[in-house]
Structure formats: structure tokens, C-alpha cells
Amino acid sequence: MSFWQIAGCITAVKVLLIPSYHSTDFEVHRNWLAITHSLPISKWYYEETSEWTLDYPPLFALFEYLLSQIAQFFDKKMLDVKNLNYASEATVLFQRGSVIATDLLYMYAIQEYCSYCLGGERKKAAFYKTPQFTLAVLLMGNFGLLLVDHIHFQYNGFLFGILLLSITRICQGRIIEGAMWFAVALNFKHIFLYIAPAYFVFLLRNYCFSSNKDGSVRWSSFSMKRFISLGIVVSMVFLLSFGPYIILHQLGQVMTRLFPFKRGLCHAYWAANFWALYNIADKVAAVIGVRVGLVSPGVTQAAMTSGLVQQYDHAVLPSVTPVVTLACTVTSMLPYLIHMWRHPTGPRGFLRGIVLCAFSSFMFGWHVHEKAVLLIIIPLTLLAMTKKTDAQVFVLVSTTGHLALFPLIFTQPETPIKYCMMLFFTILCFVQLGDVFHDHGAWYRLPLLSVMESMYVTGLMAVEVYCSLLHWLFGLQHHLPFLPLMLMSTYCAVGVSYSWLKFYRTCLLDRTVNVVKQD
Numbered sequence: 231m232s233f234w235q236i237a238g239c240i241t242a243v244k245v246l247l248i249p250s251y252h253s254t255d256f257e258v259h260r261n262w263l264a265i266t267h268s269l270p271i272s273k274w275y276y277e278e279t280s281e282w283t284l285d286y287p288p289l290f291a292l293f294e295y296l297l298s299q300i301a302q303f304f305d306k307k308m309l310d311v312k313n314l315n316y317a318s319e320a321t322v323l324f325q326r327g328s329v330i331a332t333d334l335l336y337m338y339a340i341q342e343y344c345s346y347c348l349g350g351e352r353k354k355a356a357f358y359k360t361p362q363f364t365l366a367v368l369l370m371g372n373f374g375l376l377l378v379d380h381i382h383f384q385y386n387g388f389l390f391g392i393l394l395l396s397i398t399r400i401c402q403g404r405i406i407e408g409a410m411w412f413a414v415a416l417n418f419k420h421i422f423l424y425i426a427p428a429y430f431v432f433l434l435r436n437y438c439f440s441s442n443k444d445g446s447v448r449w450s451s452f453s454m455k456r457f458i459s460l461g462i463v464v465s466m467v468f469l470l471s472f473g474p475y476i477i478l479h480q481l482g483q484v485m486t487r488l489f490p491f492k493r494g495l496c497h498a499y500w501a502a503n504f505w506a507l508y509n510i511a512d513k514v515a516a517v518i519g520v521r522v523g524l525v526s527p528g529v530t531q532a533a534m535t536s537g538l539v540q541q542y543d544h545a546v547l548p549s550v551t552p553v554v555t556l557a558c559t560v561t562s563m564l565p566y567l568i569h570m571w572r573h574p575t576g577p578r579g580f581l582r583g584i585v586l587c588a589f590s591s592f593m594f595g596w597h598v599h600e601k602a603v604l605l606i607i608i609p610l611t612l613l614a615m616t617k618k619t620d621a622q623v624f625v626l627v628s629t630t631g632h633l634a635l636f637p638l639i640f641t642q643p644e645t646p647i648k649y650c651m652m653l654f655f656t657i658l659c660f661v662q663l664g665d666v667f668h669d670h671g672a673w674y675r676l677p678l679l680s681v682m683e684s685m686y687v688t689g690l691m692a693v694e695v696y697c698s699l700l701h702w703l704f705g706l707q708h709h710l711p712f713l714p715l716m717l718m719s720t721y722c723a724v725g726v727s728y729s730w731l732k733f734y735r736t737c738l739l740d741r742t743v744n745v746v747k748q749d
Contacts, residue, residue: 233344233366237337240370241330244380248326251641252383257315258282259294259325259383260308266291267298267309271474275484279311285487288471289417293385297328329379329387336391340369343398343612361615364662368611369394373632373655374604377648382638384601389419390608397584397609401577405437409460413467420488424591424605427560428583431567432575433460441574491552493597499715501598502634502722504558508547510720516545558594563587566737578616582737584609589730600638600719603631603726618667622678623733625659626687630725632656633690637697637715645698686725693721 261280269277274284274291284291298309305320307313344362379387392415400408412429415422437460440451475484500506519525525546543549566586570579588605592598607628614624632652639648664670664677671677675684697714701707 231363233341236363236366236370241333243376244330244333247376247380247647248323250381250647251639251644252317252322252381253638254282256317256322256325256383259385260316260321261311261314262286262291262294263298263301264309264311264313266295267302268311272478272480275475275480275487277311280314283487285490287417287420287488288475288484289414290419293418300324300328325383326380329383329385332385332388333379333391334388336387336394337370339391339394339398340366343394343401346398346402347615361666364666365611365615368614368655368659368662369608371655371658372604372608372611373652374601374607374628374635376651377632377635377639378601378604381644381648386601386604389415389422390604392418393422394608397581397612400432400580405433406459406463409433410463410467413464417467417471421602421605424595424602425584425587425609427563427567428570428580428587431570432580432583435571436574445573447571491596495550495555495596497597497599499600499637500719500723501592501600501602502631502719502726503593503595503598504723504727505550505555505594505598506719506723507727508550509544510716512544512547515547519546552596555594555596559590562590562594566734569738578613579740581609581613582733582740585613586734586737589733593727593730600634603627603634607631614663615666618669618678619736620733621663621667622683623729623736625663625676625678626683626732627726627729628659629656629687630690630722630729633694634718634722634726636694637718686728689721690725693718 257280261282262284265274265277265284277283301321301324302309304324305318307318308316308321308324310316344366347362347365375387375390378384392411396408396411396415398408399405399411409429412422412426416426434457435447438453438457440448442448472481472484475481496505496509500509516525563586566583570583573579575583585606588602588609592602592606595602607624610620610624610627613620615621632655636648636652639645660671660677667678669678671679671684675681676687679687697718701710701714706713
């Protein structure tokens, strides 16, 4: 099977998912189509007829505008700003089709990375016999992307395509082009700010400085020419993106939409991160406090378990502010960023920096969405093919992180679909990577994982059974409606936190010096 045959099979699955359930994000993007098509650019970031206001960077707004020029040939009514919650068959077909079509960029970026990885192996072995075949299957068939983009509905595929293209160009030594593509990704979706520190440190250290024989930075080697070249390329992308709003004196309004800090520490459904564990600790402390008479009974009815997007105070533990989350995020990144600076790294070290920054931002960021785990899993897939320890973390965090996405799809017709897709992808990960590293497990443990880790993964199934079935059989849905979500977030947060710590240890212990080639 060739690369593009794999792509064709995955695309066929996406087409079959067109009639499936879609979330409010479908209406979000329909509304953005209407805003950018019907209103002048000066009103795009002020329009608020719908609650789903435009809150992505300007390049994504331009992307929606370009899509709207095609959308008008399918159904003009979808482009009416006042036509809220409009979802005709033509509208669904167009929006689903646009996600599938733009995924071609993601597939192209995967093909480019696989070609870079293959090198001289292309003549030695057929594609389907190489580890890069496994890489292509795991990236294109990623369960999280299929669930979030092609059922729940979003446009993450082509955005990750831009990111992978940036990574590929940097690994190839085409540094300026790689920096440009990352700037483009940032101006499409600002979630990529999570991994910007890794890019900044890597490019500054490896492109603008050279090293002494012992690997330390040679300060006198700083190249102002290269630094300015990077600055010009990145600045030009940002200027093209934000320039119109600077001219219109609307930059402040745009930034307010991009960074709405009044949404609270956690999303309605908590992401499986440190703050989920913090919230649970606060809840347990409050309950115990009431029992021993140290806390008034009313505080146990914490707003954080209401399932609403809002600001709230913790009952016992100190309440967390955006500044605190920023400090925790930066502090957790610093050890490896310093490591990247002190030890010049090649493509593997660069990818590890991206994954660790994504990990840290997911673990400690403000109002992190559960879908942000994909920013960890996709780049980590690239590393999973190169070293067994990285593959071990990948199978653990992908299984845990993907299961944490299950509550996004709660409709009955899609339930067997998500179970089958998740099961197939997870088995594929364990089997294929087990083959790559010659670790097929045993009756008492899963491939690549220890006994303890295997027991934890098995426990994920028990949590899902309770959340999807037993909670309702016990009749607790009226008394404890948020319990299944809370249990899922908390249990998955343990696995994600463990994966983060394990990956961090592996990265800091790696002293491999391998400088990337430069254009």
C-alpha cells in the first residue's frame, strides 16, 4: 500500500462521517462564514449577534472569508448573520467537505516529513515495510483528529498540516521557511503560542549562534544577519495578518477577543491536567472540612462542578488567577528550554522541546480545552518512531488523552463509532510500535508498557464503563450530574501527568549533541 492509498482510505472514512452529529462548533464556524462574508472587515471583531463571536486570529478570519466565497454557491442562507443555528443539508455538506478538502494540506505535510525521514531507505524497501508507513498511518488516522474534526467539527487537520510543514522544513535545514510557516500557524490559531518558546530558543541557539567544541554557546558567533532575517520573515507574516486592524485602530479589540481571561480557570468539561487534580483536591478538602467543622456547609456546592463556563473561587485551596497559571507554565518549561540552550540539539531535541512546551501549557494553562491534548499527541507521534522511551510515552498519553475526548461525543448513534475507532487506533498503536521496537508485551502487560502502566490503561476501560453506563443504572444522574465528567477528567489527568513527568525525565537525561543542518 502506498502513501496516497492510505490517504484515500482515511478520506473515505471521513466521507462516511459526514451525516454524523456535530457540536456547537459547527454553528460557530457557520457564523464566522456569515460574518466575514456579509460584513466589512472593520466589523468582523465587533459583531455579536450570535454568542459565538469571532475569536481566532486574522488569518483564520481571512480563511473563513475565502471559504464563504465558495459557500455561497451551496446555500446563501448560511451566510446570513441573523440566520442562527442554520444547518441545511447543503450547509452540512459544504462545511464537512471543507474540512476534508483542507486536510489535504495535512496529508501533504505528512508525506513531506516521511520523505525527509526515508532518505536513502526508499530504494532499499517498499514503503509499506518501513517505520515511516507506521508513522503515516498513525498521523493520518489519528483518532483524536477524526473525532474532533469530522464528528465534533473543527478545522484542526490543516492547522496541524501547517505545523508539520514548519517542523519538516526546519529538520531539512530550511530554517527561514520553517519559521515562516510557524508564524503562519500562529496567525491561524493562537493555541500554537503554547509551543512558541521551543521555536524561539531552538532557532536563536541553533541558527543565530554556533558552538564551542564542548557544545557550549560561542557568544562571539552571534549572527545579526540571521537574526534580522528571522525577524523580518516572522514580522512580515504578523504585519500582513494584523496590519488591517492596526490601520483601523482595532488591535485592542482583536486582542480582547483572542484572550478572554474572564472564562475561568477550567473549561466546562475539565481538561485532564493539573488543575483537574487541584479542583478535586479542593473538593475533597471542602468535604472533609465540613465533616470536622472547619468549613461551612455551603462551600461544598462549588461552582466549579456545575459544568458551566464561568469564574469561580476554590472553597479551601487558594484560588488561581491567570498570572499564577502563566507563572506555573513558564516555570515548568524552563528546565528543558535551558537544556536546549546548553546542549545544541538536532531534529529530535527540537521535537522534544515542542512536545514539552505543549505538555506544560496543557498541564498548567488558563482555561485549557480538552482538545488541546492533540498539540501534544501529534508532534509526539513523530518522536515515537525514533526511540523506545518516546514510544512508551506516546502510547500512554495518546490512549489517555484520546479517551478524555469521549465526553465530547455523547449522542447514541455515534457511540459505537467512537468506540470502534478508538479501539482500532489504540490497538494499531500498540501493535505497530511494538513491532518497530520488538516489544510485543506479555499476558500480564501491554506492549511497551510496564505492569503498573498496563494496569492504569486497563483502568481506563472501567472508568468509561462507569461514566457511560453504571452512573445511570445507579440513578445518580440527577443528584450528581457532573460526576462522570469529573471522574473522567481526574483519572485521565493522572495518566497525562505521569506521562509528562516520564517524558521530561527522558528529555533531560538525553545529552546527545546533534546540530541541525542549516540553509
